[in-house]
Amino acid sequence: MTWVLANLGLIWARTLDHVVLSLPPIVLCFLIALPLGWLARRYRISRGIILTGAGLLYAVPSLPLFFVLPAVIGTGLRSPLNVIIALTLYGVALMVRVVSDGLDSVDADVRQSASAVGYSAWSRFWQVELPLSGPVLLAGLRVVAVSTVSLVTVGAVIGVQSLGSLFTDGFQRGIQAEIIAGLVVTVGLALVFDGGLVLAGRVLMPWNRRAAPSKPNVPVELRAT
């Protein structure tokens, strides 16, 4: 505990590093997975290719990827970009399937009636299908956020600073409190990201929240128990 109190500044600095490394992959993977997931759902051929590709991508171990990426894209070995790109790839691997499933989850009747009243394919995607797949997308994004926050720590091994640096440093110098602090703050940060997403979901999808408790045809006395 004394180590923690003496190094609050360091922990805070690493936390900020960690946030800076975590946020871009989460946002980027969502933006990239959106068209890919749409494409995967749209055509049978692209579905097989994209979803299998995404699955394989996720099977690549993270540490080798951190080493290979610089060679492929020409960044420095210790560049934070490696971590951001690698984690974006993992995020895409997860989110592509989620986006495809999310779009699948939209009621066919609703989709058809949207077309029937005059939505173009473009406006129907943005105004109907995307918002209605929101709950599924949110569930996927929560998994991606938490796993990204946890994977960022691996970057410490190649020298990209984050809360993971507290593990590596703690191991090398035998400071148990530092390791535990790194662990606790990482988990805490994951929870904050997760909570933020849940909150955003409530704000952006009010129908989801309000519709749930008042499903029609459920007798009042049954709901009370």
Added chain:
Amino acid sequence: MIEFRSVSKRFPDGTLAVQDFSLVLPSHKTTVLVGSSGSGKTTLLRMINRMVDPTSGSVAIDGEDIATLPPVKLRRGIGYVMQNSGLLPHRTVLDNVATVPLLRGTPKRQARADALVLLDTVGLDRALADRYPGQLSGGQQQRVGVARGLAVDPNILLMDEPFGAVDPIVRAELQQELVRLQKDLDKTVVFVTHDIEEAFLLGDQIVILREGGRIAQVGSPADLLARPADDFVASFVGADRGRRVLHVERHGAEDVVVDSDGRLAGVLNGNPAEGDR
């Protein structure tokens, strides 16, 4: 006026849903397409707003072949009401009603104000405006669906079994509402149902369909009842079972009407003045 000119539709899986169908649907009248499932009635309805394009033949609105019109623009000018309302679950009642005007570029404030008025038109409390469809009863959702269909004040209103999923009491209510609305609005309504009673109540022109969109008979309700073209039509309208063939029996001081199965159908009101009393 909507005109089907020897229209056929074969779906990619090989089903021939409609075969050589020709019909004129007069303006400002309600035409009801009645048939069992597989009769192609919904396919025919969807050809009018190009949700389905015919394999051969053409559909014309006021003489214009709709195959030449861009589908999205065409659909925005035609009211569409479907079973299970087809409302957007993530939009409030008011925004659902305002959907199509907003798509057509009506300013938001204007579209919402108009939508509120439409809620009155279809008999919905304005207090429901901010609810989501999931918070409404089935009957209320259908009313919202009708309001949405009317939102751009279309000449043509397509209704695909709009009251099929609500209970009989609410259905009867909605049917009466539609009769009232149609009296005021005078749209060209195309209504699809499998319920012949509903067809008789709502239709000026009724089209009875056999499998594959073949017309069994077209006519007013009275035509179909009095002169069914064949046994199929007679059976469809219920004339063959004697439910439509009524006679009067004397019960004490009253005249009662009885069908040929002996089931009591009602009381004869011979003197209209007495009925008004």
